[in-house]
Amino acid sequence: MHPHRYFDPDPATRAIATDLYARVESLPLVCPHGHVDPKMLATNEPFPDPATLLVIPDHYVTRMLYSQGVRLEQLGIPSRDGTPVETDPRKVWQLFADHYPLYRGTPTGAWLQDEFEGVFGITERLSGANAMAIYDHLEACLARPEFLPRALYERFNIAVLCTTDAAGDTLEHHQAMRAEGWGNVRPTFRPDMAVTLSHPSWHAEIDRIGAATGESMATYASFIRGLEARRAFFKSMGATATDHAVLVPRTERLADADAAATYARALAGTATAEDADRFAAHMLMELARMSVDDGLVMQLHPGSFRNHNTRIFDRFGADRGCDIPIATEYTRNLHPLLNAYGNEPGFTLVLFTLDETTYSRELAPLAGHYPAVVLGPPWWFHDSIEGMLRFRHMATETAGFYNTAGFNDDTRAFPSIPARHDVARRVDATFLARLVTRHILDEADAHEIVVDLSARLVRKVYRLGE
Amino acid sequence: MHPHRYFDPDPATRAIATDLYARVESLPLVCPHGHVDPKMLATNEPFPDPATLLVIPDHYVTRMLYSQGVRLEQLGIPSRDGTPVETDPRKVWQLFADHYPLYRGTPTGAWLQDEFEGVFGITERLSGANAMAIYDHLEACLARPEFLPRALYERFNIAVLCTTDAAGDTLEHHQAMRAEGWGNVRPTFRPDMAVTLSHPSWHAEIDRIGAATGESMATYASFIRGLEARRAFFKSMGATATDHAVLVPRTERLADADAAATYARALAGTATAEDADRFAAHMLMELARMSVDDGLVMQLHPGSFRNHNTRIFDRFGADRGCDIPIATEYTRNLHPLLNAYGNEPGFTLVLFTLDETTYSRELAPLAGHYPAVVLGPPWWFHDSIEGMLRFRHMATETAGFYNTAGFNDDTRAFPSIPARHDVARRVDATFLARLVTRHILDEADAHEIVVDLSARLVRKVYRLGE
Amino acid sequence: MHPHRYFDPDPATRAIATDLYARVESLPLVCPHGHVDPKMLATNEPFPDPATLLVIPDHYVTRMLYSQGVRLEQLGIPSRDGTPVETDPRKVWQLFADHYPLYRGTPTGAWLQDEFEGVFGITERLSGANAMAIYDHLEACLARPEFLPRALYERFNIAVLCTTDAAGDTLEHHQAMRAEGWGNVRPTFRPDMAVTLSHPSWHAEIDRIGAATGESMATYASFIRGLEARRAFFKSMGATATDHAVLVPRTERLADADAAATYARALAGTATAEDADRFAAHMLMELARMSVDDGLVMQLHPGSFRNHNTRIFDRFGADRGCDIPIATEYTRNLHPLLNAYGNEPGFTLVLFTLDETTYSRELAPLAGHYPAVVLGPPWWFHDSIEGMLRFRHMATETAGFYNTAGFNDDTRAFPSIPARHDVARRVDATFLARLVTRHILDEADAHEIVVDLSARLVRKVYRLGE
Secondary structure (H helix, E strand, O other), X not given: OOOOOOOOOOHHHXXXXXXXXXXXXXXXXXXXXXXXXXXXXXXXXXXXOHHHHHOOOOHHHHHHHHHOXXXXXXXXXXXXXXXXXXXXXXXXXXXHHHOHHHHOOOHHHHXXXXXXXXXXXXXXXXXXXXXXXXXHHHHHHHOOHHHOHHHHHHHOOEEEEEOOEEOOOOOHHHHHHHHHOXXXXXXXXXXXXHHOOOOOOHHHHHHHHHHHHOOOOOOHHHHHHHHHHHHHHHHHOOOOEEXXXXXXXXXXXXXXXXXXXXXXXXXXXXXXXXXXXXXXXXXXXXXXXXXXXXXXXXXXXXXXXXXXXXXXXXXXXXXXXXXXXOOOOOOOOOHHHHHHHOOOOOOOEEEOOXXXXXXXXXXXXXXXXXXXXXXXXXOHHHOOHHHHHHHHHHHHHHHOOOOEOOOOOOOOOHHHHHHHHHHHHHHHHHHHHHHHHOOOOOHHHHHHHHHHHHHHHHHHHOOOOO | OOOOOOXXXXXXXXXXXXXXXHOOOOOOEEEOOOOOOHHHHHHOOOOXXXXXXXXXXXXXXXXXXXXXXXXHHHHOOOOOOOOOOOOOHHHHHHHHHHOHHHHOOOHHHHHHHHHHHHHOOOOOOOXXXXXXXXXXXHHHHHOOHHHOHHHHHHHOOEEEEEOOEEOOOOOHHHHHHHHHOOOOEEOOEEOHHHHOOOOOOHHHHHHHHHHHHOOOOOOHHHHHHHHXXXXXXXXHOOOOEEEEEEOOOOOOOOOHHHHHHHHXXXXXXXXXXXXXXXXXXXXXXXXXXXXXXXXXXXEXXXXXXXXXXXXXXXXXXXXXXXXXXXXXOOOOOOHXXXXXXXXXXXXXXXXXXXXXXXXXXXXXXHHOXXXXXXXXXXXXXXXXXXXXXXXXXXXXXXXXXXXXXXXXOOOOOHHHHHHHHHHHHHHHHHHHHHHHHOOOOOHHHHHHHXXXXXXXXXXXXXXXXX | OOOOOOOOOOHHHHHHHHHHHHOOOOOOEEEOOOOOOHHHHHHOOOOOOHHHXXXXXXXXXXXXXXXXXXXXXXXXXXXXXXXXXXXXXXXXXHHHHHOHHHHOOOHHHHHHHHHHHHXXXXXXXXXXXXXXXXXXXXXXXXXXXXXXXXXXHHHOOEEEEEOOEEOXXXXXXXXXXXXXXXXXXXXXXXXXXXXXXXXXXXXXXXXXXXXXHOOOOOOXXXXXXXXXHHHXXXXXXXXXXXXXXXXXXXXXXXXXHHHHHHHHHHHXXXXXXXXXXXXXXXXXXXXXXXXXXXOOEEEXXXXXXXXXXXXXXXXXOOOOOOOEEOOOOOOOOOHHHHHHHOOOXXXXXXXXXXXXXXXXXXXXXXXXXXXXXXXXXXOHHHOOHHHHHHHHHHHHHHHOOOOEOOOOOOOOOHHHHHHHHHHHHHHHHHHHHHHHHOOOOOXXXXXXXXXXXXXXXXHHHOOOOO
């Protein structure tokens, strides 16, 4: 890997980017949003094998193989309908290696290269020919104590790592780590299941919340108290934020009696699809109200049409690379919520999008006005070199730097965390260098801003200390 | 400020941009659309104080401060509900200076820097520490005759300045300047209030038009005659254009009887929201028809959700930085209008947008076909270095250069006018230089085009002479 | 024309682009989608005159002239309502030459310049002054055998040229060329007229299909058999693909009885607009099913609001530069089709768009997941230097290189074919060079990819052999 990778080729710009990057390259990683399994760090058991670590669970990796005709069965992805799948991780690895050129020019390719070299010391490019040799090397690494999860956590220089957890979760692994006094791993309160009346596990989740809180959950008022109690518990376990995934970010407060009747219909199993939509829109209002009250930062991730490919979902379940974005509207949808809470001094709403057209049209204007609104980093498909550059170029002039929330890796692929932060730091250095060579920004200001973007803003927005 | 600011860092491109910019840097400013108060130039009274001139009325400046927790009360913005606000302009200035780093990387920051240095001779960067010294300097400037409005107008080398005026406006200040024979300040006919049946001041505006024209305004026919008479009066005061702000650019001709009945309901106070929408869509047709008849250039500014933040609107009124764009559709909405009038040789329709996705998808194709359609420059949030580059890169290949309307500053911040034109000229020089170094454009052609973009096109489109 | 045209000015990037371009500059042209008239190559008659060859039929050329006030009557475009139009091709040419600066910065300008120089050896820039001299030169060229259509086909180094043909077409010219054994010209099955119940020529087209296949076409089942028979015939004439133009890419399978009843209403002349929409959505499903069965690659071109300018359409007919794009939605509209057929190993669906916002939001995610989905090159208004760069920058990170379909020229302007491919090859070389100098891509990989993009992918996707 070239030390100047991702910087612009213009020599003057590259020199400034190199200098800016050097100022943040080694800063600790602040990870306010992601999907690492807390059990991994709580139990600290060795990673199983290279394919199970790097290929099988990573839908970025497997979707690209699938798009080119590799079947998920061949990749050893566990089926839920009993379909037999490949069980030999070496065969999975070989198939992955045979198709490695597919990742050319993609962020997945950049992350993998960085993981191979940075985490495992592999400088050779993976190919069909060297697949087994590299597998052997990786396998040997994973058997050594310095590749245990906690050793990597420390080697990666992670300052804080936030997980994402259902409202009804026991947080047993967070409790265990806190009891042990190890690390800085924090839960995030994600009540999607509990507020989605049409979710197949809604009743079960309601029961879990009831069991955890002692609430009967028999009425809307009890439901609200249950959520509030769970938020308090999450806070006691270190949470500083909540997260909410919705298809459309509709917000609308229902009258209490209406909300209560809707909730009652859901309990009775008679809620309609429109009930579910209205209740979800109402609950975004109510969850914002709770954030105003308890200070948990509210994150909103709208616009993903989940499980678009029914055949894959039926056989392999969710998170298999079949989620496709839709156009998303914020100005009108968030109008009720922002009018109710957007001026509250203690409230922070971090907005994400899969629709890049909203950066300059809706999100930057909202963030550049409402005290509560902050822009999250480019999300998912846009968490990439070009995607991050587009975000900065499109959002900065209207939102400025200080209404943005730094970077988050949003990943379940633990070994990719340093690579992802490194890409973000390099891209921010590139963007700032472009402003400096065009005399839009002073170099002294850029020195300060590059640290803001890599470290200060994320801590400030997510209330994660200095 | 660096003399090569905003140009690309590539030495070859920068050299060409520098040359191109030098060819237009000192050309007179043609300002066909903006919001300067004509009273300022008619009375030529000294500007009050630095905060009242540069901070308090500029919603670009204050929205950014508000987004970071500064309250508008602290900024001395007059309230309309009796809430007390800061009255000491020095305190307002200090607060502004304390937060000056918020403008890093924003066009507001670039304009302010240019105003400070270019208009007031301040080369030091504003900060909390030097806030009062700079205030003193500005205050001293403003007391001198060379900083009176007309002196600045002349120093700025303004060739023509168009204001924006309600249909019922007396244009008393325009009349005074014309009587006096000073300057080249022209009104623009903006009948939004008169054609918006739901506007709280609709009845009052109708009465003003009636009083000004001698029309009874008791019927739709009289209303139309009133508007036509006002247009004729605006023309006699030098107007060459009209302007229309709508949320959605719906156009649809109603039958005369339908329009008349709708107007009658509005007079009777019984018009519905759908009446208002249909009447507005109808009036865009009718105003286009009038433009075909009287030759006034028609400008359309759609897509701003005004006063999104109700709490701010209730306390401080309109134009406080709370207007948020929405996605805008032109192809279908303008179909009736363009089919009726888009082929008329004498008709010019200047289209603006807050939705950059329409540049390449709808606006450039429309401008590259209909004789009447011309593209206005990037508007509001997009009147910025990156925004202007995006516009040129996205619109030029389909619309060409000659279906665009040059630059307009669209500002109420009088001292920022030279800075705004200068940014546009630098960006156009940069864009053209990029085409030259990539051998898309000959250098000789670029010499001609840079003058077209800075001077010729705006005069031609807005019929402002040679 | 500069040998390094369209490459980035940065010397390192330009050097790599120059090298990459040299590797593909002379590769044969593979033309899987376009609108060249097969009769031209079957009969091989001399081209009539310069204006009739280069100006009159090219709506890219004439729309720009029209947008600046030149009337189509003056350009000799045949009217269908009896309006007299210019008949002297020299007068048309002079008018075109007088307005030649309008094409500055446009792809039309780039293509014309390349045609003039590359095909006709004209290095002087066209202008009003040299218009007749250049006309004379072109006229003399066209009289010579080396400018006959087939001579140009061979000089252009065309490996395969696919035309676009209605389902009811006799393909007589394709048959003639195949019988003669000349060239590699293939039809493409485009059944738009047959599946659009509201099309004015629907009945006539149904009759043509019936006559060609011996089907009665009296029932929906017979209609389907007729289409299938025509597809088989097209395949026998060398077709490897179908093409479908729709305004909205809605897909939805109707029950057979519903489809049959709708078809019966259409035959009886009682089908409604909603019938037509539902039937079109159903037929996309059914045509995909046929592609799964017969292996013809399915192309989808949605989002063009055809004949937006009614006055022009009424007088001059279709394809006069009056088609304007609309926003297009794929994620939800294609959900039924992709769920039914998107996982089929033998099925290929090439998606095009006029809405660039869908590249990163919808199209790249769909192509990066579904085995069937491949992205076509930037279409129509976006088939341009900047448009192609935007496509690569926005789509590559999510879709990769190998879910894209190479280039197609999509043109009826036969002499522009080499210019169009050359622009695409230069832009791809530029894009790849940018990745190499930023160390996103190895130079060795780029050597391979540039050939993939220019030659291998298009042959693979369209099943056009090695």
